[in-house]
Amino acid sequence: MDLTDWVKLAAYIGAGLSMGFGAIGPGVGEGYAASKACEGMGRQPAVADELLRTMLVGQAVAESTGIYSLVVALLLLFRDFSVVRWIEIPAFLAAGLCMGFGAIGPGVGEGLVAGSACESIARNPETSPVIVRTMLVGQAVAESTGIYALVVSLLMIFVI
Amino acid sequence: MEGIGKVSQWVIHLGGMQFKVNSTTLLMSWLIIGLILIFIVLATRRRKMVPGPWQNISELLVSWIKDLCVDALGEHWGRRYYPLICALFIFLLFCNWIGIIPFMDEPTKDLNTTLGLGIMGFFIAHGTAIKVKGLKNYITEYFKPIFFMMPLNLVGELAKVISISFRLFGNIMGGSIIIIVVSYLAYGLILPPFLYAFFGLFVGTIQAFVFTILTLVYISVQIR
Amino acid sequence: MDISGADIIRAAALLGAGLSMGFGAIGPGVGEGIAAAKACEAIGRNPREAGMLTRTMLVGQAVSESTGIYSLVVALLLIFVV
Numbered sequence: 001m002d003l004t005d006w007v008k009l010a011a012y013i014g015a016g017l018s019m020g021f022g023a024i025g026p027g028v029g030e031g032y033a034a035s036k037a038c039e040g041m042g043r044q045p046a047v048a049d050e051l052l053r054t055m056l057v058g059q060a061v062a063e064s065t066g067i068y069s070l071v072v073a074l075l076l077l078f079r080d081f082s083v084v085r086w087i088e089i090p091a092f093l094a095a096g097l098c099m100g101f102g103a104i105g106p107g108v109g110e111g112l113v114a115g116s117a118c119e120s121i122a123r124n125p126e127t128s129p130v131i132v133r134t135m136l137v138g139q140a141v142a143e144s145t146g147i148y149a150l151v152v153s154l155l156m157i158f159v160i
Numbered sequence: 161m162e163g164i165g166k167v168s169q170w171v172i173h174l175g176g177m178q179f180k181v182n183s184t185t186l187l188m189s190w191l192i193i194g195l196i197l198i199f200i201v202l203a204t205r206r207r208k209m210v211p212g213p214w215q216n217i218s219e220l221l222v223s224w225i226k227d228l229c230v231d232a233l234g235e236h237w238g239r240r241y242y243p244l245i246c247a248l249f250i251f252l253l254f255c256n257w258i259g260i261i262p263f264m265d266e267p268t269k270d271l272n273t274t275l276g277l278g279i280m281g282f283f284i285a286h287g288t289a290i291k292v293k294g295l296k297n298y299i300t301e302y303f304k305p306i307f308f309m310m311p312l313n314l315v316g317e318l319a320k321v322i323s324i325s326f327r328l329f330g331n332i333m334g335g336s337i338i339i340i341v342v343s344y345l346a347y348g349l350i351l352p353p354f355l356y357a358f359f360g361l362f363v364g365t366i367q368a369f370v371f372t373i374l375t376l377v378y379i380s381v382q383i384r
Numbered sequence: 385m386d387i388s389g390a391d392i393i394r395a396a397a398l399l400g401a402g403l404s405m406g407f408g409a410i411g412p413g414v415g416e417g418i419a420a421a422k423a424c425e426a427i428g429r430n431p432r433e434a435g436m437l438t439r440t441m442l443v444g445q446a447v448s449e450s451t452g453i454y455s456l457v458v459a460l461l462l463i464f465v466v
Contacts, residue, residue: 025413061366064331065413071334074341086387090395094402098459101406102413109417116421120428127431131424133228134438137377138420140370141445144323145409145416145452150330151322152405152459156398160463231435312450319453381442 003084010089011081014096015073018153021100022069022107029111030059036115040122047125051118054132058114061139065103065110065146072099072153079157087160095156102149109142185270192254192267199250222246228373232380237288241379244284248277249372256332256364260356266364268332271325274371278325281375282317289382324374331367335359393466401462408455415448 001009037055041048076092117135121128172179203218211219225246230238252268259266267273290298302313339359343352423441427434 029417057366060362061370064334064363067334067338068330071330071337074337078341086391087394087398090398094398094400096402097399098402098406101403102409105410105413106417107413109413109415109420112414112417113420113424117424120424124428124431127428127434130431130434131427133373134424134427134434134441135420136366136370137373137438138416138423138441138445140327140374141442141449142413142416142420143327144319144449145412145455147323147326147330148319148452148456148459149405149409151326152401152456152463155463156402160398312453315453315457316446316450319449319456377438377442381439384439 003086004081007084007088007092008081010092011076011079014092014094015076017093017096018069018076018100019073021097022066022073022103025104025107026063026066026111027107029062029108029114032108032111033058033062033114033118037118040118044122044125047122050121050125050128054121054128054135055114055118057132058110058117058135058139061136061143062107062110062114064143065106065149068146068150069099069103072096072150072157075157091156091160095153098149098156099153102146102153106143106146110139113138113142182270182272184265185267185273188258188265189255189267189273192251192258195254195258196250221250225249225372229376232376233383237379237383241376245372245376248375249368252277252328252368252371253365256368257360259332259336259364260360266332266336268328269336271329274325274329275321277371278321281324281378282321285375285379285382286317288379292383320378324371324378328367328371331363332359335363397462397466401459404462405455405459408452408458412449412452416445419444419448 033055037051040051044051072095076096113135117131120131168183170181170183172181199214200218202214204215206212207215222242226238226242229242229245232238233241255266255268255273258264259269286298293301302310304313335355336359339352339355342355346352419441423437426437430437
């Protein structure tokens, strides 16, 4: 195995780590949001449309760290390997690890927010505008550590 | 697949120094400013008591954002800042939506645009804080709750700029990378129109709203 | 492929940076999510206090994010300084 093969190996393992671990958090979180939306619809079928809308918006935002994981994995997979350096081996592994694990927390956390928002709208439907607003702001702040993980991964891929 | 991460730049030589200008971002930003001007002219021309469609849309948008601002900042500062927040929201909305037109690029796909807007929000928030609280109170805020928390408070404030601008950049850039890769794999047959609708219209609208409301919230946290 | 001791230390620093930011992002992400979730619940129960609740939520989230910021600082130090 020469250097190019080793760098390819590292990039592919990194892509797998990134998307594999990165799928855990958003998956759990969005499932929690869906479960709370179902509970709310069972209790209050009249607001089913409102709940469905809130659930989908919340889930779409909760998915963004999963999308960052996908982006890091795709960047590693479709990289140009014609010029390689030794230092790229640990850098690619680290990029995958960073974005993979970094997506777990925000994914779960944003899912919790979306779930609670659905629960509250089922309990008190006329407050839904202010709840959706708070949900989006809370999710955006909970996502910031996922964004720091994305920044570190992009530094590993492009700057090192 | 060559489209990933490529930027077209003009290099300007000026007295021994090199200035690099991201030409696509610049052109698209000016194009969007032109589009917004056309929208505003359509909305404000022939204003009536019974509004036409353009006037209706713009009045809805402006009054909704004004309510948000007055809610977050109080009557005085809310009235003062809602033109800014409104302009920010409309600009970001047009920026994120323009990607669905073929051969058009979102200016927000460039980190320079989002970082510039984030830094603008940072200076506005802190300038307002100094104006409201006075310089002395503003500085002592950083030494709370204990003296040696000062560097961490400073890093926290700077991290806000990083997180707000990278959130918008990451979402729009991520969407465009996924669209490029999927069009390459599927030969542009079926999926991309739906992906364009999802990333351009849906994610674009939500991220424009989140960026605007977070700028508003950062201002309101500072003047509280 | 010549690898000296300094190269291995650089490799370890990069891996450490990835681990630091990756694992460091888990806790604040979940914690801030719980804070925002409870704020949504409280606004649903008592909508008139929405402004105060949003402010409290943001302040609490800013505090719980500080460990995430420490991770970022350590990761950047490992990438650029070590």
